[in-house]
Amino acid sequence: DAKTTQPNSMESNEEEPVHLPCNHSTISGTDYIHWYRQLPSQGPEYVIHGLTSNVNNRMASLAIAEDRKSSTLILHRATLRDAAVYYCILNHRSNYQLIWGAGTKLIIKP
Amino acid sequence: KAGVTQTPRYLIKTRGQQVTLSCSPISGHRSVSWYQQTPGQGLQFLFEYFSETQRNKGNFPGRFSGRQFSNSRSEMNVSTLELGDSALYLCASSLRGGAQTQETQYFGPGTRLLVL
Numbered sequence: 001d002a003k004t005t006q007p008n009s010m011e012s013n014e015e016e017p018v019h020l021p022c023n024h025s026t027i028s029g030t031d032y033i034h035w036y037r038q039l040p041s042q043g044p045e046y047v048i049h050g051l052t053s054n055v056n057n058r059m060a061s062l063a064i065a066e067d068r069k070s071s072t073l074i075l076h077r078a079t080l081r082d083a084a085v086y087y088c089i090l091n092h093r094s095n096y097q098l099i100w101g102a103g104t105k106l107i108i109k110p
Numbered sequence: 111k112a113g114v115t116q117t118p119r120y121l122i123k124t125r126g127q128q129v130t131l132s133c134s135p136i137s138g139h140r141s142v143s144w145y146q147q148t149p150g151q152g153l154q155f156l157f158e159y160f161s162e163t164q165r166n167k168g169n170f171p172g173r174f175s176g177r178q179f180s181n182s183r184s185e186m187n188v189s190t191l192e193l194g195d196s197a198l199y200l201c202a203s204s205l206r207g208g209a210q211t212q213e214t215q216y217f218g219p220g221t222r223l224l225v226l
Contacts, residue, residue: 032212034212036215041219042217042219043114043200043202043217043218043219043220044153044200044202044215044217045216045217046214046215046216049212087153091212098155098215100152100153100154100155101152102152103152
């Protein structure tokens with residue numbers, strides 16, 4: 001099964017950009033890459049998703065490597081409210097299940 | 111629009127008992143997925159329902175079951191509870207189907223189940 005690998009935790013200063021990496025070396029050609037985040041005591045919330053091209057939305061940007069074996073979630077200007085666990089997920093098309101990684105705990109320092 | 115609601119929020123049961131958890135999706139959403147979240151295994155997909163039919167199922171034993179009603183509300187049931195079933199159970203809804211499309215899944219706050 002395709003899976004994702006993320007660092008356990010990362011720290012960043014408030015109002016600085018944050019780059020959250022994800023490795024998915026066994027990704028299949030039609031698997032989409034999704035990112036969700038989970039704030040303390042809440043359910044996960046959608047951040048962004050993409051297939052091959054880089055994607056931008058109001059929350060973040062997603063940079064996908066040319067070989068698609070890795071991707072990076074970019075928060076352009078982190079705030080304290082961005083402190084959460086960030087999950088890199090593959091939409092596993094062969095059995096239509098979302099394969100969740102262990103997530104990266106993002107700590108924002110004021 | 112109201113978000114996804116789950117009841118109860120907290121539950122304590124003993125081994126061998128059974129439990130039923132409820133999920134009300136966002137109005138108009140017809141797909142409901144269930145996940146189990148534990149510190150050791152992370153988030154694991156249980157099953158997905160669409161139009162009252164189970165469309166996908168994860169790798170969980172038959173003790174875990176679910177159903178969906180005509181108003182899209184869903185319940186999941188765990189029979190013969192084991193200590194290892196202690197977890198946060200999350201429900202997510204989407205318009206037509208979270209995993210089969212690229213639709214956003216909207217999660218509820220979860221039900222925290224403790225099995226003693």
